[in-house]
Amino acid sequence: xxxxxxxxxxxxxxxxxxxxxxxxxxxxxxxxxxxxxxxxxxxxxxxxxxxxxxxxxxxxxxxxxxxxxxxxxxxxxxxxxxxxxxxxxxxxxxxxxxxxxxxxxxxxxxxxxxxxxxxxxxxxxxxxxxxxxxxxxxxxxxxxxxxxxxxxxxxxxxxxxxxxxxxxxxxxx
Amino acid sequence: xxxxxxxxxxxxxxxxxxxxxxxxxxxxxxxxxxxxxxxxxxxxxxxxxxxxxxxxxxxxxxxxxxxxxxxxxxxxxxxxxxxxxxxxxxxxxxxxxxxxxxxxxxxxxxxxxxxxxxxxxxxxxxxxxxxxxxxxxxxxxxxxxxxxxxxxxxxxxxxxxxxxxxxxxxxxxxxxxxxxxxxxxxxxxxxxxxxxxxxxxxxxxxxxxxxxxxxxxxxxxxxxxxxxxxxxxxxxxxxxxxxxxxxxxxxxxxxxxxxxxxxxxxxxxxxxxxxxxxxxxxxxxxxxxxxxxxxxxx
Ligand code: SF4
Ligand code: SF4
Numbered sequence: 001x002x003x004x005x006x007x008x009x010x011x012x013x014x015x016x017x018x019x020x021x022x023x024x025x026x027x028x029x030x031x032x033x034x035x036x037x038x039x040x041x042x043x044x045x046x047x048x049x050x051x052x053x054x055x056x057x058x059x060x061x062x063x064x065x066x067x068x069x070x071x072x073x074x075x076x077x078x079x080x081x082x083x084x085x086x087x088x089x090x091x092x093x094x095x096x097x098x099x100x101x102x103x104x105x106x107x108x109x110x111x112x113x114x115x116x117x118x119x120x121x122x123x124x125x126x127x128x129x130x131x132x133x134x135x136x137x138x139x140x141x142x143x144x145x146x147x148x149x150x151x152x153x154x155x156x157x158x159x160x161x162x163x164x165x166x167x168x169x170x171x172x173x
Numbered sequence: 174x175x176x177x178x179x180x181x182x183x184x185x186x187x188x189x190x191x192x193x194x195x196x197x198x199x200x201x202x203x204x205x206x207x208x209x210x211x212x213x214x215x216x217x218x219x220x221x222x223x224x225x226x227x228x229x230x231x232x233x234x235x236x237x238x239x240x241x242x243x244x245x246x247x248x249x250x251x252x253x254x255x256x257x258x259x260x261x262x263x264x265x266x267x268x269x270x271x272x273x274x275x276x277x278x279x280x281x282x283x284x285x286x287x288x289x290x291x292x293x294x295x296x297x298x299x300x301x302x303x304x305x306x307x308x309x310x311x312x313x314x315x316x317x318x319x320x321x322x323x324x325x326x327x328x329x330x331x332x333x334x335x336x337x338x339x340x341x342x343x344x345x346x347x348x349x350x351x352x353x354x355x356x357x358x359x360x361x362x363x364x365x366x367x368x369x370x371x372x373x374x375x376x377x378x379x380x381x382x383x384x385x386x387x388x389x390x391x392x393x394x395x396x397x398x399x400x401x402x403x404x405x406x407x408x409x410x411x412x413x414x415x416x417x418x419x420x421x422x423x424x425x426x427x428x429x430x431x432x433x434x435x436x437x438x439x440x441x442x443x444x445x446x447x448x449x450x451x452x453x454x455x456x457x458x459x460x461x462x463x464x465x466x467x468x469x470x471x
Contacts, residue, residue: 018224019224019225020224038366038367038369038383039369039372039379039383041383041386042379042382042383043379043382045379046379067376070221070372070375070376071372071375071376071379072371072372073326073367073369073370073371073372073380073383074220074326074327074371075326075330075367075371076326076327076330076331076341077326077330077365077367079330079331080330080331080332080341080342087331089331093220093221093224094224096221096222097221097222097223097224100221100222100223105222106374106375108374108375109218109221109222109374112218112219112222112374113219113222116214116218116219116230120213120214121182121213121214122182122183122214122218123182123183123186123187125185125186129185129186132189133185133189136189136193136448137193138185138189138192138193138196139208141180141185141210142210144210144211144212144213145213147213147233147280147281148213148214148230148233150279150280150281151226151229151230151233151276151277151280151281152226153280154229154276154279154280155223155225155226155229155276156223156226157219157222157223157226160222
C-alpha cells in the first residue's frame, strides 16, 4: 500500500529537467524496454519499466536510494526499441545523477573518482606495466591527471571521492 | 589515412595483444596511427555520477586530437560510444559547445572547436579501408576456421550517434570482416546479448550471470573462438570466463580473440607477433589449427 505522503509529484519534472531525462512523460508503459533488457533476464531485481512507473508515481526516495537503478548495463537495447523514444538508458543515467546529488553514491564510484583525480585514468600505470610494454615494443604510457582533476573540481564531482586528496608536497602529516 | 590513436584506460594495460595486433595490421594497411601522451579516461565511468563531468572529460580528449589536427581512432567500444556521442552533440549543438567550453576553459585553459570525429578500428576497416581492399591483403585464407562475432553494444548504439553505420538489430559489419579472411562467421541466437561489463563494478553476481548464455551457445555450436573488438567484453568473456562458467562446467574453455588478431593471421602474420600468447583461454582445437596454418605457409 502506497501512502500519499511518500509520493513526490514533482519527481517526474525533476527528472524531465535533468539532461537525458527529458522524455520521461512520453512513456506509455508498454514494457518493450523490460522485454529487451538483458539484465532483467538474470535478475528480477531490475526492470526499466518498473523504474519509470515508480518515478512517474513520485516514489522519489524509494527510487533514489535503491540499489537497482545501478544495475543498468547501458547496452541501449531498450533505447533502440522504445516506441516512444523515451531514451531509457540516458533516463536511468539522469536518475543516477539525481541520486548522487542526494548523497546516494555506490562505493565503487567513489573509488573511481579518486582514481581519476590521482591518475587521470581508471587503471593506474606502474613501472612494471611500462616494462612489459617495452618488451613488446609498445611505447610507454604516462599518466596525465592534472586536467582531469581540474575537470572533476570544476564540475563538482571531486568531493564525491572516497579518500582525502593525495597529500600535497608541502605538508602531509 | 592518419589518426590519433586513443587507447583508453584498459587496452594498454590489460590487452596488449589487442593493441599490438591493431598497430601491426594498421601499419600493413597504410593507416598511420599517431600516439599522444595527453589522452586520459574517456569519461564513460562518470556518466552515471555526473553527466557534465563525463562530457567534459570526453571533450578534453577531443581537444587533444584537435591539437594534433587528426580524427580519433579507438579500440574500446565503451570509449567509442562516449567519445562519438560527445563529438556528435558538441559538433552539432553550438550553444551546448559554448557552455561546455566555458567550463573546459576554466579547467584546462582550452576550448573545443567542434571538428573532431571518432572511429572505432572495425569501422575504419569496414568503411575507410573497405572489404575489397582488405581482400587484396589476405595472404593466408582462414578457410576452415569458425568464429562467432560479438558486437560490443557501444560499437553501434545508440544508433543515432553512429549516423546509420551498421544495424543495431541485425549487425553485420564484424561478420563480414571475419568472412573476408576466409573464415566462417557462425550465426547464433544470442548474438545481440550484452556482455554485462557495465554492471561489473556495482554488482558482480549480476554481471557474471550475463555472459553465460552466449558462451554456452557458442561452445555448443563448436566454434574455434569468440571474436570481439572491445576490452570490456573481453573482461567478461575471457578474463572472467572461468568464474562465469564455474557452476555450469568447471572445465569450460572457449578461446576469445580480438578481430585484429584474426585479420593479422590472414594477412600472413604469425600468432606470436600478434600477441596470441597473451590470450588467456587456450584450447587444443585452436592451437592445432594455428599450427597447421603456420606449417602451410610457403
Ligand atoms: S519501451 Fe518506452 S514506452 Fe514502453 S515502457 Fe519502456 S520506456 Fe515506456
Ligand atoms: S540499457 Fe539498461 S535498461 Fe536498457 S536494456 Fe540495457 S541494461 Fe536494460
